[in-house]
Amino acid sequence: ICTTRIVAGVGVPQVSAIANVASALMGSGIPLIADGGIRYSGDIAKAIAAGASTVMVGSLLAGTDEAPGEVELFQGRAYKSYRGMGSLGAMAQREGSSDRYFQDASAGAEKLVPEGVEGRVPCKGPLSGIVHQMMGGLRAAMGYTGCASIED
Template sequence: MVVVQSTVTTARHMSRSYRGLIFSEMVSSLKVPVVVGNCVTYSVAQELMETGIDGILVGVGPGAACTTREVVGVGVPQVTATLECAAAREDYFRRTGRYVSVITDGGIRTGGDFCKAIASGADGVMLGTPFAQAEEAPGHGYNWGMANPHPELPRGTRIKVGTKGTLQQILYGPTSKTDGTQNLIGALRVAMGMCGAYTVKDLHKAEMVVAPSIKTEGKYFQMSD
């Protein structure tokens, strides 16, 4: 699999200085799945899917260590962004017969976050903080934003997320914690059972009530000094 990721990705890159990466050419030249991101809107998701990619990353600014929303004022609440891109996927699939996976990237800290992302239409999630909290993680309880080392405009910070347990405990349990930071897979199974969903596609059909998010969405660790 090849993953092409930037803060915001577009299928219509224009530059006077160099020729940007053309996704359609890249996809046709490779024999492995190509995933690109990130985006947060229906229209951009549709444009990217038209290039022939296999998966799309969703999210601008919700990550625990990301400061994009503070630095440039751009971002969309993660559930809203996932719903938008999932709607684009469904319409694209009905029109072409090609299914493009939607991957929610950022803001997934607990089992509840994980379950809401899937219910919003995601086929999978990109995890940062949960992995950084594993005993096996090389950061020893710290996490860095993806754009933190940008030479001109850093859009990330170093945060202390602590160590919650082994990777096995975080993903599969067992756990005695009640804050949802361990046994993420178990949380998804229970949520699916509570919603009457036998498969992930069934959970996509769950009824949802979407409320406006607070400004600090996903920024728990930036506030806990």
Template sequence: MNVAEAAHRLGKTVVADGGIRYSGDIVKALAAGGDVVMIGSLFAGTEESPGEAVIYKGRSFKSYRGMGSLGAMKGGCSKDRYFQEGTTEDKLVPEGIEGMVPHKGPISGVIYQMVGGIRAGMGYVGAPTLERLHEDSHFVQVTAASMKESHPHDVVITKEAPNYRAE
């Protein structure tokens, strides 16, 4: 958060990148001083995302390839991003994975849920604007047990919610 304050004093934009899994993570990244948040992996699995749709164990999935994956680097679309241009394929060092993610349907539904979650998070802080979110947010450290307790537990989820997936 000190970095964000220093960057803003210099007129720089702070880009939060990595670890975003839920809309609450977006709110935290913005509250910590981020001006924008990179959320590419949250769009994985939408109809509009690249990747082949497959059925696995009776459920619909889409293939996923992170930009730092070996496949993306070999495909020529990200070697330079990871400072590995000119590196032969057998010497590439991947920083991402390839796999599959649950099919999520149209991106519009994912965005709708994210925006709703961001609004809720800003409401918890009492912040009607991003500027107020930056100014009015306070962070507290929680234990792993507290984090576990804050998520659904001691129940088998029988109907998936569009904005939450048990992991």
């Protein structure tokens, strides 16, 4: 759950970022991984169409049976905890992600400037159902646009 654009005031919309990087990488053989903004199968299709080789789908898979974390009951519903790598909890861990955000975790948690938040996501059941829906949406997008393969 990223808040970098809010905290740092830096960033561009995800599809624009993918298209810009894909253009810069053209012909280099370096794969482009879209990270962020993927909520629906259509977002995967747009990322691939914009030039991504693959996508990160952490928030889509959070809350599945296979995702790590304890199930918490809140107001009669089941949830799992979810946090972005830029969250205070992730950066403050001994082997945390603070170096990824150019911050010194040894200075103490009060000195860290988080670029992500922690939250709860509803339990979603087995991973297989989510993956099936994402694949179905991507296949539908490919059919509507006349693409026989991802490369198309």
